[in-house]
Amino acid sequence: MLDQAGLHRRALFFRQIREFFFQGDFLEVDTPQRQPVAIPESAIELFVADGQYLQSSPELCMKRILARGSERIFQLCRCFRKGEVGRLHLEEFQLLEWYRRGSDYRQLMVDCEHLLAHLAGALAADGPSPSGLPPFAGITLQGPWPRLTVAEAFAAFSPLPLQQALAEDCFDQLLVEHVEPRLGMTVPTFLYEYPIALASLARKKPADPAVAERFELYIRGIELANGFSELTDPVEQRQRLDKEIERIHTEHGRRMVMPERFLADLGRLESAAGIALGADRLFMVAENYRSINEAVSFSPDDF
């Protein structure tokens, strides 16, 4: 739970996120938290409230808004993921998402560099973080930040190379135990170009279709954002979602439905890029807290 000074800093943080996007000529949107359909993702367990899903991300609605003509949109909203509890996880958390029509993942990486510089400047102008250290203590935010492909990162830090990790179904474990702890320790780092199997909504890289134009941002070994060039081909998207629906059915015995109107709207979109950033986590890292529970107004420990 935050004290009075912490609440003030958190409010400033959110105001400055909005300020940054207003300055970039983004439109703020708001979409329902409870939805009758969801994008099928086997790794995410959804809460169900009175027969509808609590959103795990606002992406479905935001991509439809984008497809219907918006150029640049952003949203700060509550999202819900069941069973995700830990030092870096809350089951209910604040997510920041932004989308750009006619753009790709490289532009989003640049956005990240500018957004964090803006926030660090605003927080520093208000004073040190509660620990007495400056915001993002020990991290150099001056861009451009290093970019490391997933294959390069595994070659450098993992005991098994990427292809073997995938074949032996231990990609996640090696990523968490060997790769992530080495990323972003002194300067924010982008991990990018994920194997296509690990990016169900991202576009294939034209020059190398084995990988997706997807990236994650890391600071101090903590994953902060996931962005990608959107897959806008409704046919390929339907095939990938079909696979995911099948997988969820086999693994969890749940039958999810195809988000048909999402696919229909996707067809109107030429190209686009979008990103989700964990706002509570970014605030935690910026203010040098040790756990996400310390960085929010109320945590599950406070009830």
Add this chain to the structure above:
Amino acid sequence: MYNASDLRKGLKVQIDGSPYIVTDFEFSKPGKGQALYRCKMRNMISGNQLVKTYRSNDKFEKADLAERKMQFLYHQEDEFHFMDTDNYEQLFITRSQLGDNINFLIDNMEVEVLFFDGKAIDVSIPTFVNLEVIKADPWAKGDTSGNDTKPVTVQTGYEIQVPPFVEEGDRIQIDTRTGQYVTRVKE
């Protein structure tokens, strides 16, 4: 049965027939990836450490553990005898199972004995115990050697560093977690 999502610090589970306590726990979930439950555990009998990462569909048996209040009676060679103060049932625990606790056990002390599968595996003793000093070098007033502490022996045979003013026949309080001197006790 426990699920992986029940894992947390302090949870006691059974793995390959042995009781383990979770000593460190971290939930991880890489973006678009699966949930991972990373645990450090200690075998409650052997003390061995185990580091393991579990996935959400892993399941665990509960460790069949029970605690009983018992009184320490006496020891004979390496067997330390205890009695259940409710039903007068007696049993012994070996020196090696007791570990450092033997330094602080005195006759009639009340302890909590931990049982796994009906067998005694550990003893929790009070955090602070008062023991009598049975051997100490006298304090030479005006000693200028500059030593802050000196070794003494207490009634259990345990040797401990204490301030120079502690003398034979004094009672001292010891923190059993660290084995260190706390204060001299006036009784």
